[in-house]
Amino acid sequence: MNDEKEPQANPWMKSLLIWVGILLALVLFVSMFDSSSRQPDGTSIAYSEFLARVDEGTVKSAEIAGNVVSGKLTNDQSFKTYAPSDPQLVDRLTAKGVEFRAKPEEQASFWMILVYQSLPFLLILGIAFFVMRQMQKNAGSGAMGFGKSRAKMLTEKQGRVTFDDVAGIDEAREELEEIVQFLKDPSRFARLGGKIPKGALLVGSPGTGKTLLARAIAGEANVPFFTISGSDFVEMFVGVGASRVRDMFEQAKKNAPCIVFIDEIDAVGRHRGAGLGNGNDEREQTLNQLLVEMDGFDANEGIIIVAATNRPDVLDPALLRPGRFDRQVIVPKPDIEGREKILxxxxxxxxxxxxxNARVIARGTPGFSGADLANLVNEAALLAARKGKRLVAMSEFEEAKDKVMMGAERRSMIMTEDEKKATAYHEAGHALVSLYIPGCDPLHKVTIIPRGRALGVTWNLPDRDRYSMTMKQMKARLSLCFGGRIAEQLIYGADELNTGASNDIQQATDMARSMVMEYGMSEKLGWLRYRDNQDEVFLGHSVSRAQNMSEETARLIDSEVRRLVEEGEARAREVLTDNLDELHRLAGALLEYETLSGDESKRVIKGESIGRDDAAGRRAAQMDTAGSSIPKSRRPGGGWDAAPQGA
Structure with a gap:
């Protein structure tokens, strides 16, 4: 333990000793000048007054030291005065019988004069030495170290990571295990003339474990691991990034075999000529130097470059050719088996x-990355600690999952009874459509508790991981988007429209337009693509560029989009009209319990008890009586309305 703390304590002790030395020098300097200016105590009087008192005989004793005369009066009062060169002073004191004595004026010693003269220079040199040392201590961040690499070497003190700590990405692990075997035993491959890939590019969405996987390679091979971000190379001064690349490879050569991990390499490795500026700008010079170091005339044996990015499409082709990043390792989001292992x-x-049950949690978290699952476990532990529990139960995991996916509950939000009722019908409409239209994902949960920016949420989860969608499923989702607004339309009428269904309408419109323009799901337009693959980023927003098309084609696209939207709306209206009683029953249960699971929702619409109590049935019956606050005459109204929530 002492060996680990010593490297951290020594710099602090050295800095502390330097500052203490400077402080003591200042105190000594001030005290010397203070002592040199110290004069005898006593009341200061004028020299003329002193002579008058001598003539009067009221001076008892005197002491002459240079031009300073001090002494006591007959009343024992001390005095001092400054005398000019007066040759008659001694005769005058002798004539009046004043007891006096003389002593030579104090002269500073040779060593004191030397200290007086040299101390300011020593103080300035000490401060300059301290400042220069601080600047050079961290060469990468100091003013004298612009060209030094900022790569940090991680050792076992930072925590060794192995493949046992990486789960859910078995295919990526298998591809990288070959690198580990090479670092452990290079001769095994050299005997057959094989060469290990010089670089591996980890490609995956944020949070999938690219950095963790790179650290696991170094941990398994037990070799030095240098880590740096792509943005650390680029500075405002031209040539600094290239210098840092050279210095990084020099450090790596001294510690070979080793791994150099460059995170977010797209910050420095973007396609040349794609942005502003000419070929001599700082970023392109840095990229050129990186290309030369990775596969130039100098052979960097034993140095393996591992880089990570979530934007492989913007990287320069020269960076991805064989000899540099020989292979691209896809790090996908885990499937249900992977999520269970990560949990x-x-x-x-x-x-x-x-x-x-980790399996149940994994099934209910489709699309979660490794970082999302780590956050889920942490949130569940925090919730259990907040409740004072010693163990984390399944209820905390369910609550944490709701918080991560739908946002935190906003129970402090004050809603009127009419707003709660409108939200309940809106969510009941979504839930009922998802239960009756084939192709919808199974209903997982429906709630009218405000979460995030939504006043209520209907949550559908697939039975398994889904990698594509059929036309049947997409049309079912279109109907699901309109279930909430049509439910309110049937209950309230057209005069109570609000803006709450904007998110549902946006989702439905975007989906229908993608079906027509990208997925070839329109018979009139055929299997043609009417939208470019790439998106342009303008003012922070991604804008899809449509291909040049005729006015007639654009009009046909709009009509097909409208047709798909209206078909989805019609199917949702048919389901809710035919099952209006079940809509009332489900809305009443939501008002009573606020949150229902998928199984509880199915039992409610059948009129069965959900196992808590029978209050939901009573509430649903009350809402269906003639005295209900929502008259029956308005239920089949002809307008659109929605509570502010998202599907």
């Missing part, structure tokens, strides 16, 4: 209750 890794340090 098991993160649950090791968490005390779990017996009812916790």
């Amino acid at each position: 098991a890794v993160h649950m090791k340090k968490t005390p779990l209750a017996p009812d916790v």
Whole structure:
């Protein structure tokens, strides 16, 4: 333990000693000048007054030191005065019988004079030495180290990571295990003339574990691991980035075999000529130097470059050719099996209750990355700690999952009864459509508790991981988007429209337009693509560029989009009109319980008890009576209305 703390304590002790030395020098300097200016104590009087008192005989004793005369009067009062060169002063004191004595004026010693003269220069030199040392201590951040690499070398002190800590990305692990075997035993490949790839590019969405996987390679091979971000190379001064690349490879050569990990390499490796500026700008010079170092005339044996990015499409082609990044390793989001393994890794340090089932949690978190699952486990642990529990139960994981996916509950939001009722019908409409239209994902949960920016949420989860969607599923989702607004239209009428369904309408419109322009799901337009693959970023927003098309084609696209939207709306209206009683029953249960699971929703619409109590049935019956606050005459109204929420 002492060996680990010593490297951290020494710099602090040295800095502390330097500052203490400077402080003591200042105190000594001030005290010397203060002592040199110190004069005898006593009341200062004028020299003329002193002579008058001598003539009067009221001076008892005197002491002459240079031009300073001090002494006591007959009344024992001390005095001092400054005398000019007066040759008659001694005769005058003798004539009046004043007891006096003389002593030579104090002269500073040779060493004191030397200290007086040299101390200011020593003080200035000490401060300059301290400042220069601080500047050079961290060459990468100091003013004298612009061209130094900012790569940090991680050792076992920062925590060794192995493949046991990486789960859910088995295919990526298998591709990188070959690099580990080369670092452990290079001769095994050299005997057959094989060469290990010089670089591996990890491609995946944020949070999928690219950085963790790179650290696991270094941990398994037990070699030095240098890490740096792509943005650390680029500075406002031309040539600094290239100098840092050269210095980074020099450090790597001294520690070979080793791994150099460049995170977010797209910050420096973007396609040349695609942006503003000419070929001599700082970013392109840095990229050119990186290309030369990776596969130039100098052979960098034993140095493996591992880089990570979530934008491989913007990288320069020269960076991806064989000899530089020889292989691209896709790090996808985990499937249900991978999510279960990742949860098991993160649950090791968490005390779990017996009812916790990682398989169930994995099934209910499709699309979650490794970072999302780690956050889920952490949120569940925080919720259990907040409740004072010693074990994390399944209820905390469900609550944490709702918080991560839908946002935190906003129970402090004050809603009127009419707003709650409108939200309940809106969510009941979404839920009922998802239960009756084939192709919709199974209903997981429906709630009217405000979460995030929504006043209520209907949550549908697929049975398994989904990688594509059929036309049947997309049309079912279109109907699901309009279930909430049509439910309110049937209940309230057209005069109570609000802006709450804007998100539903936007989702439905975007989906229908993609079906027509990208997926070839329109018979009139055929299997043609009417939208470019790339998006332009303008003022922070991604804008899809449509291909040049005739006015007739654009009009046909709009009519097909409208047709798909209206078909989805008609199917939702048919389901809700035919099952209006079930809509009332489900809305009443939501008002009573606020949150219902998918199974509870199915039992409610059948009129069965959900196992809590029978209050939902009573509430639904009350809403269906003639005295209800929503008259029956207005239920089949002809307008659109929605509570402010998202599907």
